[in-house]
Amino acid sequence: MSTHAAEKRGFGAVLWDYLTTVDHKKIAILYLIGGGFFFVLGGLEAMLIRIQLISPDNEFISAQFYNEVMTMHGTTMIFLAAMPLLFALMNAVVPLQIGARDVAFPFVNALGFWLFAFGGILLNLSWFVTGAPDAGWTAYAPLSIISPGHGVDFYAVGLQISGFGTLMAGINFIVTIINMRAPGMTYMRMPLFTWTTFVASILILFAFPALTVGLFEMTFDRLFGANFFKPEMGGNVIIWEHLFWIFGHPEVYILVLPAFGVFSEVIPTFSKKRLFGYSSMVFATVLIAFLGFMVWAHHMFTVGLGPIANSIFAVATMAIAVPTGIKIFNWLLTMWGGNIRITTPMLYALGFIPSFTIGGMTGVMLATAAADLQYHDSYFVVGHFHYVIVGGVVFGVLAGLTYWWPRMFGTMLDEKLGKWTFWLFFIGFHLTFFIQHFLGLMGMPRRYWKFLPDQGLDTGNLISTIGAFFMAAGAILFVWNIIITSVRNEKVSGDPWDARTLEWAIPNPTPEYNFKQIPLVRGLDPLWIEKMEGNGKMTPAEPLGDIHMPNSSFLPFMMSLGLFIAGIGVIFQVDNNSWWIVAIIGFAITLGTMFLRSIKDDLGYHIHKEDLEDKGAGVK
Amino acid sequence: MSKNTNSAHSEQFYKEKHKEEMKHQVITFAMMIIFTIIAFGLVAGGFSKYFTIPVILVLAVVQFLFQLYYFMHMNQKGHEMPALMIYSGVFAAALTVLGLTTIVWW
């Protein structure tokens, strides 16, 4: 129904709809577009890096530009691609998995997206001004403090703004999952993707403030003459490293836990078995999050913290391998004796298990503090974290998108093209990164613009670049798949994979209110229980009644736009005081819209019972 | 008829409960005032710094818990999640402070 209406509406109306939407399903699509755009951008930057390193002593790009591209690649991929793509999946799926009509704070949800979008745009504006940030995605002081031009200012302010958005998204998911579960959906019946979203959101809540503080201190050092990180003025550069990694290590789990969640949904569905060791999976997730806060200094073994601190952090880090191992074995045992269907999402899951295990193994190697003095800042580290981030997070996102595409768009991505994408990506990934471990062991340092000929590094780098082209081909194929699927526009049923969880109990396309009647949940894998014991439909937990819906609003966009303008003003006021005018205009827009939001009651509207009855049967 | 007695019963029950709660609040309030007087007394009395500072900190923590549990009702049912979140946050913050004080500034 709604699609027919959409076809009739003009482009302007659709655009306005998305600019003002507070519907979690549409916000998911916005996150997908935003995250997808930055993923392509970060991918192009990666290709520039790899082309520069295709042969020794290459002059493809200049040293300064290399530093900028390398910094922006890392920053973009972590903050502007991986996280938003995961938020896309969370927004699309979590409310449906717990039987809710929306998230707890739809307005805040939209605000979170727009803050991310404007923060990301601000960061990338730097390309057109005095050059992009060039101090690495970790922006270590004092390099980041003395870096000339405005690049690092854009880093600090842009990430600050998008970080606010991330914090809001995290808080929103925590409250949604605690408060909005359908009757019968106890904590220990929540699907693993909901659990990992929940735990990752808690990590966001507690880890991001450290980044916020660090970025504020950096902003004040660079723009307002403060001395937090200036040793000659009594500051201390190591504080930045601590703050960054107190945020940074939980961040890697914020990324990888939801990916674990995706695979914990995909593997049971395509093995036709319930998840093996459900409660130990939940326990392992929580344990990883808990330990994840106590290991940050493993990124700082070479700083000189002393043998006691190094040993404590080394042991704590190695301990994380235990809950991670529990998870790996549970996935394997879920498949054991299962009725396995090799679909595209399942292929990603099968590729993920060995790839991620290699990344975890090199992680334990790195965690050996004494040995890390050799590995540190070499290509070995680059190999390690790409195995966990690409083999874990990117595979997870691609699997999740393929798996939930029918839920999000009502159509199936082409399976044949999907498998081609997987193989290109998988082979390219191992070609690119496996050899990098050995390049690192042979002494190739990380973040260098050039390497010299005849040091045994030539062939390895060439292979690595060839692999990168395979991955690029895979990514292009994925985009092509999206395009032809949208053009064909063949709608499928609400449950095309014969799946187990609640999000598949909804007809296709998903109505704006998700569930006409909130369903009653009778156990883990609620839809599967009904398929086995009932008539394949969820039993409603409430009589048909009016549904309360939130109103769309343009205020989130304006609030974020205000901060964007203010950010530009704050960055440039060091050059010329009159930029303060811009900053004040920006802050005024933000505060004005906040004021408007506070004084104007927005009570939403109701969809009436009679209109619902017209629309045929209730929950499928 | 029976309905009436029922509601009378529950009214009675809630009255008792409120009375109980009131009692707790008054007691905690009195304790908090006493704690504050002790804290001021310690400073005014000129005791050793190494005695005064830890005692005041402990008193502050206890007062804070009183505030949370008795005045912000965390002692009642349905507050498990907020409690869990608060303690996780305190844990993360404490680790940060501990890390910075021991490794950076020691």
Ligand code: HEM
């Ligand atoms: C068993 C699990 C893991 C262990 C033991 C581990 C250990 C380590 C260690 C010790 C380092 C520092 C190496 C150095 O700089 O010398 C490191 C770096 C890194 N790890 Fe892991 N790790 C694990 C899992 C992960 C996961 C799951 C992710 C992300 C999803 C991740 C992402 C990273 C990143 C991005 C870096 C590089 C940071 C930088 O310096 O730019 N790691 N890991």
Ligand SMILES: [Cu+2]
């Ligand atoms: Cu780490």
